[in-house]
Amino acid sequence: MQITENQDLTQYNTFHVPAKARYFVLVENKSELPQLIDFANHKQLPILILGQGSNVLFTRDLNMIVTKFNFSNLQITSQTHDSTIIQVQAGKIWDNFVAWTVENNLYGAVNLSFIPGTVGAAPVQNIGAYGTEVAQIIEKVEVFDLQTLNFTEIHKQNCQFAYRSSIFKTQLKNKAFITSVTFKLSKKPYFNLQYKDLQHLKNNPGLNLQLLRQTIGQIRHKKLPDPKTIGNAGSFFKNPIVSKEQARQLKDRWPQMPQYQLNNAVKIPAGWLIDNLGLKGYKMGQAAVYQHNALVLVNLGNATGKQILKLANFIIDKVFEIYKIKLEPEVNIF
Ligand SMILES: Cc1cc2nc3c(=O)[nH]c(=O)nc-3n(C[C@H](O)[C@H](O)[C@H](O)COP(=O)(O)OP(=O)(O)OC[C@H]3O[C@@H](n4cnc5c(N)ncnc54)[C@H](O)[C@@H]3O)c2cc1C
Structure with missing residues (x-):
């Protein structure tokens, strides 16, 4: 665990607005989480978990312990003829995971290409784009329960996924940290082309995951400003x-x-x-x-x-x- 005091968060949010965190804690391994809770109890401050800060707006300095998870392993946990189950730790950059699925010819995540953020934040607002929501590929979510200090798994059926919402944004807000997410991806080709700007690909004989990812990149580039510049x-x-x-x-x-x-x-x-x-x-x-x-x-x-x-x-x-x-x-x- 690495702790800094009065950390400026301008570079830790994609709006690039200034705000200071009373304490900023980088957590390298999930086994350090009980230590983080001890620290918060000792300082008597609430904890705010931050991914890439791409869905937050800071309007003041935060008299809090702002924490970021650096653990980001990806592990295939099982496979069948048709699908692959992969567990990904919370700190992994979401789009690096999507790129990995494309390289490995796994179907289901590609429409969510280029969404900024971390894997740990993806279930929180059930990220979605171009007719796909992350809930469609999630099997279960591992959380660290801040009250019991235990790791538990929440099956997809109990995550209360809805449009830009989940149990992590409602009932479990500030009560649980997401430490890893388990996904089920298809080995059998399928493409979700229901979104109007993707429909032209239906008749393209060269359609594959790379082409779909590239097309989505082009559409996003036109509609969304790059946080690096704006x-x-x-x-x-x-x-x-x-x-x-x-x-x-x-x-x-x-x-x-x-x-x-x-x-x-x-x-x-x-x-x-x-x-x-x-x-x-x-x-x-x-x-x-x-x-x-x-x-x-x-x-x-x-x-x-x-x-x-x-x-x-x-x-x-x-x-x-x-x-x-x-x-x-x-x-x-x-
Ligand atoms: C240019 C741009 C385009 C975007 N496009 C899309 C889009 O197409 N679709 C879409 O759905 N969203 C989109 N977003 C929003 C954003 O990318 C997502 O909401 C993303 O999941 C946020 O990830 P993050 O790691 O930056 O989370 P943060 O912004 O750091 O955190 C968001 C919330 O999740 C909580 N949180 C973060 N990590 C965890 C964790 N491990 N456990 C528990 N809670 C946690 C935080 O406390 C906070 O409340 C876009 C944002 C930008 C800047």
Whole structure:
């Protein structure tokens, strides 16, 4: 365990906003976790676990113990004729894992290519992209229970996976650390091409995992700013889900509004709601709505977390005023 005091977190969050952590602890091995809890008890401070900081917004200094896991082993635990089971430790960079699945001709993860972050954070908001959610390939999640100080496994059925949510974001928030995730990937080829920008690949005789990954990279490049050059945390808001009745009324007033039917409700793209208010590219000091994608808020240079939050709240209020829909942040705000 490596401990530093008053650590600046600017480089540890993809918005690149400044914030200090009272203590910053790098954990090299999961066997050190009881020691981390002892340290937190001794200092009487709460712990915040950070992956790559690509889904957080820091709005203040954190009088906390901010910890990062550096353990990142990947192990094939079993195989059948059709599938491979792989256990991956929390600190592994998510996209390095996806790249590994592509190199090894394993099917199921490729649509989640190039999502920033760690394997440990992937189940927290059930990351998703291009018609795939990580829940579809998870078998179980190993956690360190902060109350019992034991490692336990949570089977996928008990993870309460939902749209950008899971038990780790709700009931188990601040109660368990994810230490590894076990995935089941298919050896049999299958491609999820339901997303409209991928459908053209259906008729491509050269379709393989590499081509799909490359295509997804190109689409993402057009829609999402690279956090290395423009601070951001991807989609800032969740897409709201409204009743069928409310969706019908909205459609009467805004016939162009895209709507996606769910079982008993309707999902509406938050980006469209914001864009339709003319807010794409809108600036509030150094915080802005990304000019190519209204769902993404960006740090134009030296915005603070508070300024980005002010912009987010302005958007939430405007959207509510016009559509009577309450947007919820997807990003975790501290
Ligand atoms: C450019 C860009 C594009 C993005 N595109 C997508 C996308 O397509 N789809 C998508 O779903 N998301 C997307 N995101 C959001 C982000 O990549 C994911 O949410 C990712 O899983 C966050 O990983 P992280 O390691 O950075 O987590 P962090 O941001 O560090 O943490 C996120 C939350 O998870 C908790 N957490 C982290 N690690 C653990 C752990 N081991 N145990 C328990 N809790 C933990 C943290 O406390 C925090 O509450 C994007 C972000 C960016 C910047």
